[in-house]
Amino acid sequence: MEKADIGLIGLGVMGANLALNIAEKGYRVAVYNRTTQKTHEFHENAGELKDRVIPCDTLEQLVGSIRAPRPIILMIKAGDPVDQEIKALKPLLMRDDIIIDAGNANFHDTVRRLNSLGTDDPTFVGMGVSGGEEGARHGPSIMVGGTQEAYDRISPVLTAIAAKYDGDPCCALLGPDGAGHFVKTIHNGIEYADMQMIAEIYGILRDGLGLSAPAIGSVFSKWNDGPLNSYLIEITAKVLLAVDPDTGKAAVDVILDSAGQKGTGRWSAIEAQMLGIPATGIEAAVAARSLSALKAERQMAEKAYPFGGTALSPEDRARFIDDLEQGLLAGKIAAYAQGFAVMAGASKEYEWDLPLATTARIWRAGCIIRSQFLDVIAEAFDKGSPENLLLAPAFIERMTKGSAALRKVVSTAALAGLPVPALSSALSYFDSYRQARGSANLIQAQRDFFGAHGFKRLDREGDFHGPWSSDMG
Numbered sequence: 001m002e003k004a005d006i007g008l009i010g011l012g013v014m015g016a017n018l019a020l021n022i023a024e025k026g027y028r029v030a031v032y033n034r035t036t037q038k039t040h041e042f043h044e045n046a047g048e049l050k051d052r053v054i055p056c057d058t059l060e061q062l063v064g065s066i067r068a069p070r071p072i073i074l075m076i077k078a079g080d081p082v083d084q085e086i087k088a089l090k091p092l093l094m095r096d097d098i099i100i101d102a103g104n105a106n107f108h109d110t111v112r113r114l115n116s117l118g119t120d121d122p123t124f125v126g127m128g129v130s131g132g133e134e135g136a137r138h139g140p141s142i143m144v145g146g147t148q149e150a151y152d153r154i155s156p157v158l159t160a161i162a163a164k165y166d167g168d169p170c171c172a173l174l175g176p177d178g179a180g181h182f183v184k185t186i187h188n189g190i191e192y193a194d195m196q197m198i199a200e201i202y203g204i205l206r207d208g209l210g211l212s213a214p215a216i217g218s219v220f221s222k223w224n225d226g227p228l229n230s231y232l233i234e235i236t237a238k239v240l241l242a243v244d245p246d247t248g249k250a251a252v253d254v255i256l257d258s259a260g261q262k263g264t265g266r267w268s269a270i271e272a273q274m275l276g277i278p279a280t281g282i283e284a285a286v287a288a289r290s291l292s293a294l295k296a297e298r299q300m301a302e303k304a305y306p307f308g309g310t311a312l313s314p315e316d317r318a319r320f321i322d323d324l325e326q327g328l329l330a331g332k333i334a335a336y337a338q339g340f341a342v343m344a345g346a347s348k349e350y351e352w353d354l355p356l357a358t359t360a361r362i363w364r365a366g367c368i369i370r371s372q373f374l375d376v377i378a379e380a381f382d383k384g385s386p387e388n389l390l391l392a393p394a395f396i397e398r399m400t401k402g403s404a405a406l407r408k409v410v411s412t413a414a415l416a417g418l419p420v421p422a423l424s425s426a427l428s429y430f431d432s433y434r435q436a437r438g439s440a441n442l443i444q445a446q447r448d449f450f451g452a453h454g455f456k457r458l459d460r461e462g463d464f465h466g467p468w469s470s471d472m473g
């Protein structure tokens with residue numbers, strides 16, 4: 001039997017669709033899944049692509065079915081299963097073979113896995129893949145971390161299966177070792193912030209303006225034709241317009257208001273903190289999901305503190321809805337600026353030389369946060385390396401207009417008692433960032449008072465202590 005060009009382990013949601021995508025692009029793919037029955041069901045259901053799929057019951061069979069040197073994609077649950085699979089594969093593979101971990105790995109694990117391989121072990125590549133089920137099947141965004149040599153060997157198949165934006169594949173080598181998985185993690189952190197801000201706007205429209213789900217769906221649908229145009233806004237409109245077949249109610253109205261999370265958003269916030277880069281939108285979004293999971297406590301708290309806010313009655317409803325659109329755009333700009341700042345910080349810290357314009361370009365199609373807005377970000381990085389996207393000329397005008405709307409949205413929501421943690425964090429980030437003289441001089445004074453930590457002065461060089469003593473009245 002003709003050997004396969006590539007192997008793939010893990011036929012879950014992502015792996016099965018990625019395997020079909022690979023086969024559709026003309027490659028023969030050998031597949032293996034821990035639960036063997038799934039492998040055969042997958043093969044049986046592969047339709048006209050069946051002839052390009054080689055189902056394997058064992059890892060030995062999988063390795064034997066691929067033409068050497070073998071690229072093997074792991075698309076399984078992140079964490080310990082990846083270590084177990086690498087351990088089982090290693091003795092079966094040669095030095096020139098490549099194991100590609102395409103799951104949502106923590107980049108520290110990727111670096112550790114790479115460092116644990118000896119010179120005679122196979123090559124290891126950490127690869128972030130975004131786009132969910134549909135993206136995996138028809139074209140995801142692919143963020144690769146590894147050596148140029150390994151990338152050159154696997155890029156023909158990766159660029160073939162990746163999403164295309166204006167004909168360009170949304171796939172790139174972003175740096176060595178953990179760079180690809182780091183960028184995917186921050187992609188997800190931005191995804192969290194984007195989704196949270198959209199949810200907050202939905203909350204204002206539902207609880208503040210009293211709009212029904214389909215009416216809110218129509219608002220998002222209209223916004224998708226404007227500057228907010230993006231996959232997330234598009235699916236938000238579709239979700240809000242969908243009907244639950246069992247009850248006839250809006251589908252969104254029968255869903256429990258507790259958000260799940262698998263780790264990448266939290267890792268983004270942790271890495272931002274470790275690097276000392278403010279990423280308040282991502283942090284607020286992660287915390288909001290955690291708070292949403294405290295359903296029982298929230299029910300008790302609502303009894304203890306009955307809703308005291310007032311429902312919104314903006315004199316000009318249409319104008320307020322315009323403010324919501326512009327405010328959401330401003331919040332989104334701040335969140336993306338933070339995400340890119342975290343990547344710039346990591347690039348410096350780990351000497352990755354991350355290509356930020358390329359990163360924005362490969363996010364324009366295929367991934368969950370895809371939008372034309374990323375084209376503007378790519379151009380901003382092409383024109384220079386702004387310290388922060390908020391300083392890029394293309395965003396100054398947008399933010400000047402958008403921040404005024406965001407201020408109205410946040411203040412109106414706060415007075416009405418409606419929670420807007422990510423939107424308000426974006427506004428505070430913007431206000432703090434554009435304030436040349438902040439209030440941290442007082443914090444420095446306090447630190448010096450209680451811990452003799454010292455401070456710098458505005459009017460001379462050096463380290464100083466203040467004129468305070470503990471018995472000061």
Ligand SMILES: NC(=O)C1=CN([C@@H]2O[C@H](COP(=O)(O)OP(=O)(O)OC[C@H]3O[C@@H](n4cnc5c(N)ncnc54)[C@H](OP(=O)(O)O)[C@@H]3O)[C@@H](O)[C@H]2O)C=CC1
Nearest residue numbers: 010011012013014015034035075076077078081103104132
């Ligand atoms: N779903 C999504 O939208 C996206 C997911 N990802 C990432 O892709 C990876 C796969 O996700 P997804 O396809 O959604 O997950 P699924 O839950 O659909 O599938 C999980 C796969 O992992 C396998 N697996 C689980 N535990 C082990 C183990 N201990 N040893 C070997 N194999 C194991 C499962 O095998 P079995 O059938 O035997 O249980 C199955 O093939 C994850 O890292 C995920 O974070 C990345 C981008 C988007």
Ligand SMILES: O=C(CO)[C@H](O)[C@H](O)COP(=O)(O)O
Nearest residue numbers: 130131260261262263264368
């Ligand atoms: O990587 C993804 C999208 O880009 C996955 O869908 C991931 O599971 C999303 O994260 P979470 O489950 O924490 O919401």
